[in-house]
Amino acid sequence: MTDTAPTAADQPTDPPLWSPSPSGSVSTWLKKNLFRSRLDGVVTVVAGTIILIAGFRFLRFVFVTGRWQIVRENLSLYLTGSWPEEHLWRLVVVVVGLALIAGFIGGFSAGRIDDDPSRAVSLAGRDRLVDLGSRLWPLVVTVALLLALTTTIGPLLVAAGAIVAAVAGNMAGRAVPGGMSAVPVVVGVLFLTLAGIWLLNAGLSWNSWGGMVLNLSLATISIALCFPIGVLLALARRSEYPILRWLSTGYIELFRGVPLIGLLLMANVALGFFIPNSLAPGKVVRAIVIFVLFTSAYIAEIVRGGLQSVPPGQIEAGKANGLTPIPIITRIVLPQAIRNVIPALVGQFISLFKDTTLAGAAMGLTDLLGGAEASTAQADFRGQGLIAETLVFVLLIFWAGSYTMSRESQRLETKLGVGER
Amino acid sequence: MTSMSKLLALLLAIVLAAGACTSSTTDNANTDSAAPADDAGETSDEGEPSDDADTEEEVVQLVQDEGGTLDAVLAAGVVRCGTRDALPGFAVLQNDGTHEGFDNDFCRAIAAAVLGDADAVEFIDLETADRFTALQSGEIDVLVRNTTWTASRDGGEGATFLQPNFYDGQGMMVAADSGIASVSDMDGTVVCVASGTTTEGNVANEFARLGIDGEVLSFESTDLIQEAFIAGRCDGWSSDVSQLSGLRSAFPDGPDSLTILPDVFSKEPLAPAVRDGDTAWAQAVNWAVFATIQAEEFGITSANVDDFLTSENPSILTFLGVEVDGATLDPGLGLPVDANYQVISQVGNYGEIFDTHIAPLGLARGENALWFDGGLLYAPPYR
Numbered sequence: 001m002t003d004t005a006p007t008a009a010d011q012p013t014d015p016p017l018w019s020p021s022p023s024g025s026v027s028t029w030l031k032k033n034l035f036r037s038r039l040d041g042v043v044t045v046v047a048g049t050i051i052l053i054a055g056f057r058f059l060r061f062v063f064v065t066g067r068w069q070i071v072r073e074n075l076s077l078y079l080t081g082s083w084p085e086e087h088l089w090r091l092v093v094v095v096v097g098l099a100l101i102a103g104f105i106g107g108f109s110a111g112r113i114d115d116d117p118s119r120a121v122s123l124a125g126r127d128r129l130v131d132l133g134s135r136l137w138p139l140v141v142t143v144a145l146l147l148a149l150t151t152t153i154g155p156l157l158v159a160a161g162a163i164v165a166a167v168a169g170n171m172a173g174r175a176v177p178g179g180m181s182a183v184p185v186v187v188g189v190l191f192l193t194l195a196g197i198w199l200l201n202a203g204l205s206w207n208s209w210g211g212m213v214l215n216l217s218l219a220t221i222s223i224a225l226c227f228p229i230g231v232l233l234a235l236a237r238r239s240e241y242p243i244l245r246w247l248s249t250g251y252i253e254l255f256r257g258v259p260l261i262g263l264l265l266m267a268n269v270a271l272g273f274f275i276p277n278s279l280a281p282g283k284v285v286r287a288i289v290i291f292v293l294f295t296s297a298y299i300a301e302i303v304r305g306g307l308q309s310v311p312p313g314q315i316e317a318g319k320a321n322g323l324t325p326i327p328i329i330t331r332i333v334l335p336q337a338i339r340n341v342i343p344a345l346v347g348q349f350i351s352l353f354k355d356t357t358l359a360g361a362a363m364g365l366t367d368l369l370g371g372a373e374a375s376t377a378q379a380d381f382r383g384q385g386l387i388a389e390t391l392v393f394v395l396l397i398f399w400a401g402s403y404t405m406s407r408e409s410q411r412l413e414t415k416l417g418v419g420e421r
Numbered sequence: 422m423t424s425m426s427k428l429l430a431l432l433l434a435i436v437l438a439a440g441a442c443t444s445s446t447t448d449n450a451n452t453d454s455a456a457p458a459d460d461a462g463e464t465s466d467e468g469e470p471s472d473d474a475d476t477e478e479e480v481v482q483l484v485q486d487e488g489g490t491l492d493a494v495l496a497a498g499v500v501r502c503g504t505r506d507a508l509p510g511f512a513v514l515q516n517d518g519t520h521e522g523f524d525n526d527f528c529r530a531i532a533a534a535v536l537g538d539a540d541a542v543e544f545i546d547l548e549t550a551d552r553f554t555a556l557q558s559g560e561i562d563v564l565v566r567n568t569t570w571t572a573s574r575d576g577g578e579g580a581t582f583l584q585p586n587f588y589d590g591q592g593m594m595v596a597a598d599s600g601i602a603s604v605s606d607m608d609g610t611v612v613c614v615a616s617g618t619t620t621e622g623n624v625a626n627e628f629a630r631l632g633i634d635g636e637v638l639s640f641e642s643t644d645l646i647q648e649a650f651i652a653g654r655c656d657g658w659s660s661d662v663s664q665l666s667g668l669r670s671a672f673p674d675g676p677d678s679l680t681i682l683p684d685v686f687s688k689e690p691l692a693p694a695v696r697d698g699d700t701a702w703a704q705a706v707n708w709a710v711f712a713t714i715q716a717e718e719f720g721i722t723s724a725n726v727d728d729f730l731t732s733e734n735p736s737i738l739t740f741l742g743v744e745v746d747g748a749t750l751d752p753g754l755g756l757p758v759d760a761n762y763q764v765i766s767q768v769g770n771y772g773e774i775f776d777t778h779i780a781p782l783g784l785a786r787g788e789n790a791l792w793f794d795g796g797l798l799y800a801p802p803y804r
Binding site for chain 2: 073074076077080081082083084085207210265268269270271272273278361364365366370371373374375376377378379382383384385387
């Protein structure tokens with residue numbers, strides 16, 4: 001559940017709570033950190049034993065006793081749900097297209113930084129590969145695992161195509177002249193994203209979305225929509241106009257005060273009591289609307305915290321320079337405010353990504369978790385207690401996605417110098 | 422002041438954009454429902470409610486929502502069927518994304534009867550707690566979800582239950598070497614059940630009726646009961662007989678290590694349900710179910726149905742929608758004349774559906790045999 005309140009930006013400059021003394025031997029380190037007192041020793045032994053046993057049993061389960069046939073045979077159900085086979089090419093096009101866009105953005109921003117002599121951190125080709133590997137290893141490992149589990153050649157070709165597309169996009173992005181503004185790129189990416197959604201949906205009902213594709217789409221679309229809305233709500237809550245303030249406050253307090261799963265259930269089964277079913281949008285759209293309504297309230301409070309952290313002197317300095325209010329907000333206040341709350345924002349986005357499983361549970365959409373549950377009832381697998389295997393697989397996928405988001409946000413923080421200025 | 426007015430303008434722009442998004446989703450919904458309606462208008466010779474001006478469309482839709490599910494289904498070209506994704510034998514999502522199971526096949530039979538296409542079904546996975554709300558709010562057209570027909574559900578849930586497609590009952594499973602031959606032998610034993618069902622109360626009632634003492638342990642999931650049972654924490658395992666058979670057939674130590682006692686101590690007729698006050702749709706669903714039963718009574722299967730089109734028996738010809746004495750029978754149920762033929766050829770008769778999905782659970786026909794075989798299945802005559 002998305003209940004964790006936004007916290008202030010972590011300060012990476014804080015001194016670490018403990019660190020191995022660089023000069024001491026292993027035994028002094030052990031003594032200092034794990035066996036400082038008699039109580040410490042008891043806690044270390046008891047906790048260490050429990051952790052070791054649990055870890056051993058988990059590893060034994062994963063590598064020895066786990067029966068992974070259920071995952072292997074249901075891979076397409078887990079990843080794409082009930083997606084019709086004759087429409088799979090749409091997914092392939094979108095995956096390759098996404099890789100192209102991601103590569104292009106990466107190359108474009110890297111190219112711009114390289115052109116700026118003060119910020120140039122250009123790496124040689126090999127170092128760049130290592131850098132990319134260290135950043136994206138959870139994704140790489142997961143994709144490699146998925147490819148190892150598949151029985152057909154198709155996914156391998158798709159993965160190869162995606163890599164080629166990413167590299168091509170990267171080179172194209174770097175080739176863009178440095179002086180060019182980012183606006184056409186942003187517009188182009190937005191347009192391509194909408195085209196991708198249209199392509200996924202043309203001739204298919206929203207309800208045929210399923211599996212991991214559904215979780216990822218729900219999360220991506222909801223994050224893209226809830227962020228601007230949340231920022232506007234935060235600005236409105238600090239507005240001088242009482243009506244804006246009341247509306248925004250009312251909205252935020254309403255949606256922060258109700259449980260997400262309750263909203264999803266309402267949207268699923270009770271919408272028909274309010275508007276005619278023929279006018280109601282499909283379930284996926286409903287889920288997106290609920291996620292956006294709910295998360296934008298949290299985003300608004302996080303961003304408001306960021307806004308409060310910007311000293312009033314900044315605004316006054318802008319005014320003194322003759323800037324009008326909108327540039328003051330968009331060029332002075334918001335960049336600083338949002339930079340300060342990146343960890344909390346990303347935390348909220350990760351939370352949203354994981355909460356997409358609630359849409360599966362509450363709305364009867366067959367998402368990754370729903371597919372995993374369904375597979376344990378199939379004739380070949382039922383009654384054998386295989387839920388553990390399927391859950392481990394589901395958790396791995398979510399962990400890979402969430403951890404990658406977290407790593408990338410940390411990288412962004414370092415780049416922007418959060419906590420250093 | 423000007424600064425704030427500009428901020429206001431920005432906000433307004435966003436609100437407008439958000440509004441545009443909302444209206445575009447409604448537009449989608451409109452076109453979704455309008456396009457099939459046009460198709461239906463072209464192909465069907467019955468007088469469909471014609472597409473009126475835009476202003477009246479909403480009114481027509483509202484009326485459909487309150488009453489004519491049959492018309493709404495014909496217009497949409499798809500039956501929205503509330504089922505499960507993970508109920509062994511009855512409704513299971515397969516690894517290729519298709520839905521297979523006993524309940525799923527009855528959804529297909531309804532679609533075949535009403536729309537002539539067994540694949541024109543949208544399966545909607547419902548949790549136990551949501552199923553009646555989904556029916557009431559119009560989220561689904563029909564509920565075929567292993568649901569017991571009881572008086573209070575029929576009266577209080579806004580649902581009308583129809584011809585049961587499966588007669589189930591609560592039973593008791595014990596270890597084969599336990600020496601227990603019937604529930605009356607179970608004095609002082611522990612019975613494990615799934616929580617949140619009527620199973621728990623039924624066991625207690627049965628123990629009280631027999632005048633014996635016993636403990637009832639509730640568990641969240643079937644897997645947990647299985648573990649407890651294997652660990653020896655439970656002497657008996659109680660659930661619907663269909664469920665017990667499925668669990669027994671897949672038991673790790675083999676089905677022979679378990680025995681299902683002959684006692685059946687509750688009646689669980691599982692029946693499709695539709696919204697109250699919608700007679701036309703209820704009849705359509707009912708006769709789709711009867712078609713599967715009647716076909717088995719006649720001995721018609723999906724494999725041999727075409728041979729029966731030239732049958733000598735006028736009852737069979739009438740049932741299959743073939744002309745008899747220069748006329749076909751339209752009983753006025755709102756179904757196409759060849760509805761029964763479509764059900765049998767695309768889905769099969771009751772026995773075929775049972776053999777495909779329920780027999781592998783290790784369950785005999787029992788009450789679900791035809792009436793002349795000692796079961797409870799009986800279709801009213803089609804004439």
